[in-house]
Amino acid sequence: MEYFIQLVIEGLATGSIYGALALAIVLVNRATGLINFAQGGMAVVSTFVAYALFNAGAPLALAILGAIVFAFVLGAFLERVIVRPFERGDPDTAVVVTIGMFVLLGGIAAFFFGYEPRQFPSFFGLETLNLGGVFVSLRSLGTIVVLAVVVVLLQLLFRGTKLGLAMRAVADNPESAALSGLPVSRLLMIGWGLASVLGVIAGVLVAPQLFVSPGMLDFVLVYALAAAILGGLDSPLGAVVAAWFIGVIENLAGAYIDVIGNDLKIAVPFIVMIVILIVRPQGLFGRKVVVRV
Amino acid sequence: MNNTLAKLAANTWVRIGFAVVVAVVLVVLPLVSSKYVNYQLSLIAVFGVAILGLNIVMGYAGQVSLGQSAFLGLGAYIAAYGVVEGWPIPLIFVLCAVVPAIVGLLVALAAARLRGLALAMVTIALPIIGIPLAKRLREFTGGSQGTTVSWLRAPEWSGLDHDQWRYYVVVAIAVLMFLLARNIVTGRIGRAFRVVKENESVAIAMGVSPYKYKVLAFTIASLFGGVAGFLYLGIVQYTSPETLSFHTSINMVAAMVIGGSASILGTIIGAIYFVFVPNLANQVNPQLTALVSGAVLLAVLFLVPGGIVSLPRRITQAIRAVRRRAGGSPPETPQSPSDRVPAPATTRPKSTEKKNEGKRQGQ
Numbered sequence: 143m144e145y146f147i148q149l150v151i152e153g154l155a156t157g158s159i160y161g162a163l164a165l166a167i168v169l170v171n172r173a174t175g176l177i178n179f180a181q182g183g184m185a186v187v188s189t190f191v192a193y194a195l196f197n198a199g200a201p202l203a204l205a206i207l208g209a210i211v212f213a214f215v216l217g218a219f220l221e222r223v224i225v226r227p228f229e230r231g232d233p234d235t236a237v238v239v240t241i242g243m244f245v246l247l248g249g250i251a252a253f254f255f256g257y258e259p260r261q262f263p264s265f266f267g268l269e270t271l272n273l274g275g276v277f278v279s280l281r282s283l284g285t286i287v288v289l290a291v292v293v294v295l296l297q298l299l300f301r302g303t304k305l306g307l308a309m310r311a312v313a314d315n316p317e318s319a320a321l322s323g324l325p326v327s328r329l330l331m332i333g334w335g336l337a338s339v340l341g342v343i344a345g346v347l348v349a350p351q352l353f354v355s356p357g358m359l360d361f362v363l364v365y366a367l368a369a370a371i372l373g374g375l376d377s378p379l380g381a382v383v384a385a386w387f388i389g390v391i392e393n394l395a396g397a398y399i400d401v402i403g404n405d406l407k408i409a410v411p412f413i414v415m416i417v418i419l420i421v422r423p424q425g426l427f428g429r430k431v432v433v434r435v
Numbered sequence: 436m437n438n439t440l441a442k443l444a445a446n447t448w449v450r451i452g453f454a455v456v457v458a459v460v461l462v463v464l465p466l467v468s469s470k471y472v473n474y475q476l477s478l479i480a481v482f483g484v485a486i487l488g489l490n491i492v493m494g495y496a497g498q499v500s501l502g503q504s505a506f507l508g509l510g511a512y513i514a515a516y517g518v519v520e521g522w523p524i525p526l527i528f529v530l531c532a533v534v535p536a537i538v539g540l541l542v543a544l545a546a547a548r549l550r551g552l553a554l555a556m557v558t559i560a561l562p563i564i565g566i567p568l569a570k571r572l573r574e575f576t577g578g579s580q581g582t583t584v585s586w587l588r589a590p591e592w593s594g595l596d597h598d599q600w601r602y603y604v605v606v607a608i609a610v611l612m613f614l615l616a617r618n619i620v621t622g623r624i625g626r627a628f629r630v631v632k633e634n635e636s637v638a639i640a641m642g643v644s645p646y647k648y649k650v651l652a653f654t655i656a657s658l659f660g661g662v663a664g665f666l667y668l669g670i671v672q673y674t675s676p677e678t679l680s681f682h683t684s685i686n687m688v689a690a691m692v693i694g695g696s697a698s699i700l701g702t703i704i705g706a707i708y709f710v711f712v713p714n715l716a717n718q719v720n721p722q723l724t725a726l727v728s729g730a731v732l733l734a735v736l737f738l739v740p741g742g743i744v745s746l747p748r749r750i751t752q753a754i755r756a757v758r759r760r761a762g763g764s765p766p767e768t769p770q771s772p773s774d775r776v777p778a779p780a781t782t783r784p785k786s787t788e789k790k791n792e793g794k795r796q797g798q
Contacts (some may be wrong), residue, residue: 154648177552177555209531222776224733233552234493234497234499235740237552238688238689238732238736239733239736240690241685241688241689242729242732242733242736243729244685245685245686245725245728245731245732246726246728249724249725249727249728250723250726252724252725252726253722253725256722257722267479289453304710348619351464357723359590359680361563364559364560364563367556367559368556368560371552371553371556374676374689375552384538386566389655395445405567405571406567406568408563408564408567409567409568410564415556415560416546419549419553419557420548423550423553425553426683
């Protein structure tokens, strides 16, 4: 039983990392209606900034803060300069644009830092707590708490502030929002900036475990995309719940079903995703989109 | 000037002559090139077939697929297993085409219910599940080490080197696959693909089932991917889980867009890009490869959204625009339809499409 709880908590922790990136994907999708395959690449480049700052002698907290600021600027910049011309056009082209950014950002990281994985310190230290027989690493607990805080902050931002209201208005109907005098362009940039910040949070959380390298988030991104789609692309809560679900189910299946084992556990969330999508193409929490001819 | 070029391209005899020249070049090239060059040229043919499949499902039918490398890998593994077991080569070839097509069909039966990005996710899952699966099924795949084979050797009577023989086999099959693809996309199926891509509701209204044609497009793409896997093993003589890597899929998507989506000629350009550019960048600086690929892809999307294949058209348009702005002599017949025709591959579908739409309505 202790082992089971341990697995669930570890699953929730990895799920929280997927969740942070999934939230970023949902945020971008709500704001600009496209799926950003470069979300991972943006996070990697920003995580490298944290790494570089830390190695330059900055305290970890300051390095992470610097990376967060950088991520925000990067996200806003990419939206304005690269993505903007493709936003209301053909969605397939937009997907390819983000794939191009994904390759480009990975390339930038590789150009400056090479492909060798680099160590990154954990913000939460390496201790393990013993809670009545259940061994839980502080890092796992910290990761879960960070995601929970992020979700609450996002809810506060979107429900409780003028900025959040404006961003929701733009996501809902950019034309009407523009007509009511909202600075749509700037709000879209802020949306992408925020998403990029979520990405770097995921990057910094996972870096001590996966090490920092240009491809470090490739798989996390795929899981995050799966979570975002599973949760319904327009539902932040759905994305987080789906990410936790994926993290836990993957961990449990890997541990308890012998045929699956540690190597094939990656298949589990995808098979679940495919099955759910076939039954509910709009995802678990998504709204069904009715297309007008 | 360009006008006369277009007229020339439309002339049947000129086209036959052009085809003969291309054929002669393809035949003579390996005889005068080094082993390394032959290897590279053969790889272009291999990935040309894989990207062609991708172009059918993505460029023509408009369904994002990030799983093409899975079918490439599947084909390569089937070929490797067949070679190790000593099966006859024609049988191996047929299996390499049919088994991936069946797998693609089964995946598509489920996945084609989805649209756009959900579809992209399901397809990206294929290589991601495929890699650990390939490592696991050690008896068939050789696990992480992969399988090395030695086959498709030049027979004595031919007097060719192995690399030349393999080149001929691979290029011959690739040419056949390209002709097949050309017939598919210019025929009834190709027109249906275009309608599905353009607007699914319109497709339904015209009596074209989007679901059926999406499944068909996926199946064809998987078949091409499997054949490319067969060719891949013929040239590389080795396959490992790395063959399936989703980076290969992503690079193929990039190459397809760079060459020209929904264009046969663009596919060839894309394949050349896929093989040569990373190679060149690698020789300059291995850390530069990804940077160059990403930058080229974005540059193409910004400057020539139709891919490199549409470059001549873009240039003539630009020249004309400059001339017009300069207030110089107006260009001769600016709106003449033949002006918009850069290559024979794209002339056909446009004209037949219109004809057939009329027919369809009359039915």
